[in-house]
Amino acid sequence: MIRRADPGTFHLHRVLREDGSGLLDGVDFEFLPPKEKLLEIYRAMLTTRVLDERMLKLQRQGRVAFVGLATGQEAAIHGSGAAFEAGDWVWSALREGGIAVQRGMPIREYIAHMFGNAEDTAKGREMPNHFQCSEVNFPSWSSVLGTQLPHAVGAAMAMKRRGEPHVCAAYSGDGATSSNGFHCAMNMAAVYKSPVVFVVVDNGWAISVPSSKQTAASSYGIKAKAYGMPGIDVDGNDALACYEAVARATSRARAGEGPTLVNLRTYRMGGHSSSDDPTRYRDDAEVEHWESRDPLPRLEAYLKAQGLYAEAGCVTWRDDLIETVAEAVSHAESVGPPPVESLVEDVYAEPPKHLRRQVVEALRIVAEKGQADAVEGKFPL
Ligand SMILES: Cc1ncc(C[n+]2csc(CCOP(=O)(O)OP(=O)(O)O)c2C)c(N)n1
Ligand SMILES: [Mg+2]
Numbered sequence: 454m455i456r457r458a459d460p461g462t463f464h465l466h467r468v469l470r471e472d473g474s475g476l477l478d479g480v481d482f483e484f485l486p487p488k489e490k491l492l493e494i495y496r497a498m499l500t501t502r503v504l505d506e507r508m509l510k511l512q513r514q515g516r517v518a519f520v521g522l523a524t525g526q527e528a529a530i531h532g533s534g535a536a537f538e539a540g541d542w543v544w545s546a547l548r549e550g551g552i553a554v555q556r557g558m559p560i561r562e563y564i565a566h567m568f569g570n571a572e573d574t575a576k577g578r579e580m581p582n583h584f585q586c587s588e589v590n591f592p593s594w595s596s597v598l599g600t601q602l603p604h605a606v607g608a609a610m611a612m613k614r615r616g617e618p619h620v621c622a623a624y625s626g627d628g629a630t631s632s633n634g635f636h637c638a639m640n641m642a643a644v645y646k647s648p649v650v651f652v653v654v655d656n657g658w659a660i661s662v663p664s665s666k667q668t669a670a671s672s673y674g675i676k677a678k679a680y681g682m683p684g685i686d687v688d689g690n691d692a693l694a695c696y697e698a699v700a701r702a703t704s705r706a707r708a709g710e711g712p713t714l715v716n717l718r719t720y721r722m723g724g725h726s727s728s729d730d731p732t733r734y735r736d737d738a739e740v741e742h743w744e745s746r747d748p749l750p751r752l753e754a755y756l757k758a759q760g761l762y763a764e765a766g767c768v769t770w771r772d773d774l775i776e777t778v779a780e781a782v783s784h785a786e787s788v789g790p791p792p793v794e795s796l797v798e799d800v801y802a803e804p805p806k807h808l809r810r811q812v813v814e815a816l817r818i819v820a821e822k823g824q825a826d827a828v829e830g831k832f833p834l
Contacts, residue, residue: 468693473754484700498527501551521547525722528748532695542590544605556589570788599634609647628659646711656721661734677714689719690748
């Protein structure tokens with residue numbers, strides 16, 4: 454069943470051969486990733502794969518409540534993520550939490566958030582998989598689709614007014630291109646030439662809604678035209694092409710030329726989330742088709758062909774990451790929940806009387822009945 458426009462009907466930007474053996478003939482792009490960037494991208498992709506594998510197992514064991522996997526999308530996420538500088542800000546959607554780690558968020562902090570424990574910087578108030586890390590300019594995400602996009606534009610406009618040389622990354626999924634936030638953010642960013650790069654991680658599905666039902670346009674990249682900004686469709690499983698297209702867009706934004714829309718065409722290998730069963734709405738054949746296009750072995754093959762894999766000692770990275778994650782999980786499980794009193798912090802300078810009363814009542818119930826069991830309660834998605 455054809456669910457997405459055939460790439461034959463529009464141009465798909467590519468750099469790396471499908472088998473990773475080398476670059477496509479005639480490639481001579483200005484913004485290809487240097488050696489250190491390539492290794493950074495590979496390590497970040499591997500980290501996300503290892504984290505996701507472990508998080509899903511923990512969720513199935515009832516130890517964390519919810520996971521939104523990035524499996525299959527790692528080249529799109531980390532190839533693009535590597536094109537932003539430390540001073541830039543990254544406004545993410547559900548599956549880009551790995552970019553915070555790529556930018557320096559400690560794995561322990563990432564996992565503390567998945568458990569919502571006392572070391573979670575969100576103090577257990579967000580759903581798991583809604584990462585934030587102020588040290589690496591990675592603001593918290595809201596589940597309400599597209600709301601991060603006007604925020605990114607507003608922040609970019611402020612940077613421009615202050616004369617700061619920074620750029621905002623505005624990530625969203627293909628489904629979020631139908632949101633109000635997408636429209637107003639794209640429009641305003643183009644009118645005011647804001648330093649924003651809109652990165653659509655087009656994984657073919659918005660829960661159970663395929664791209665063929667999401668838009669009648671032949672691609673998401675061409676939507677840029679209507680807003681008066683450049684747009685490009687990229688092979689999202691080609692880490693080099695993702696980096697190249699986004700680096701070109703950040704350079705344009707930094708030069709004061711305004712926003713770009715970069716659509717990264719990839720595939721969501723798992724369900725929408727740990728609460729979803731994708732076999733109810735999509736064919737196995739489609740999943741198998743994409744399985745053979747896994748972005749991780751594709752980049753690995755390129756690193757091997759270039760001699761970088763051996764030179765950087767990548768062979769031990771996977772096992773090292775598994776160990777680091779295991780250590781962080783044990784630690785997270787030894788940390789208790791955030792204190793009940795913290796429920797009313799951070800909104801008012803002084804918590805008002807009615808909230809203080811609720812805390813007293815909550816503490817009374819905890820003293821009487823103990824804490825609720827871990828992972829008690831359900832989230833519908
Ligand atoms: C404004 C809004 N409408 C609907 C939803 C319900 N919802 C949650 S995730 C999702 C699909 C998101 O798809 P996409 O943007 O493609 O991102 P993906 O999950 O594929 O990464 C929907 C419709 C929501 N969270 N917010
Ligand atoms: Mg999607």
